[in-house]
Amino acid sequence: MSEAKTARSSGETLRARKQRQTREAIHRAALRRALEYGIDNVTVAEVSAEANxxxxxxxxxxxxxEDAILGLRDVQDSVAEDAAMESLMDREPTGDLLADVTNLVRSVFSATLSGNTRDQIREAVIRYPQLRRRQLERFSLVEQRLGRIVARHLESDPRFSDGSLDIEDAARMIVAICAGAIRFAIHKSADHHAASLEETEHHFDQTVELLRKVIQKLQ
Incomplete structure (x- = not known):
């Protein structure tokens, strides 16, 4: 099957397919060189040459x-990302707002660890703390979008739609609390040198439960 037919059958345009392949080639080259030669010895010129x-x-x-090593998408690519976040928020809500929002935040972050290079990315993040900082910086930008999405859902929640609270402020507060918990889990996972995605997910689950217990203690 030709490349054009393959792209059409997958619902992906040929242009989008080539862009994805180029992005992946750059990411893989940057990640490979960081792990093999050290992040300080990675140059844009050498990565570009390897990726052709x-x-x-x-x-x-x-x-x-750093973004190339981590495979981070352009934060300005908001339309597709917002649609993906909306889809995650709509997926099988548990009725527990804390759990739903935390799972949304976790899903968005976990997306940066998905794919065939997730284990290598995790190894690079453990070796080079500046990559973890960059992940968290990007995460802060994504939080802003999460706040807008959660606010739209709170508008239909009777606990928040009675006018007693500013819905946008409430949404930002909820996202900030949940995102803080996920940051805690990220640091804990790195400190314990989590060797697999399953171990990382376990730290996420433990953190959500800890957050719930702490909130109960404060009430």
């Missing part, structure tokens, strides 16, 4: 070499 692209093309996909 120009440095200018590199910067069309990633603003920094």
């Amino acid at each position: 692209v120009s440095p200018r093309t590199f910067f069309n996909y990633f603003p920094t070499k």
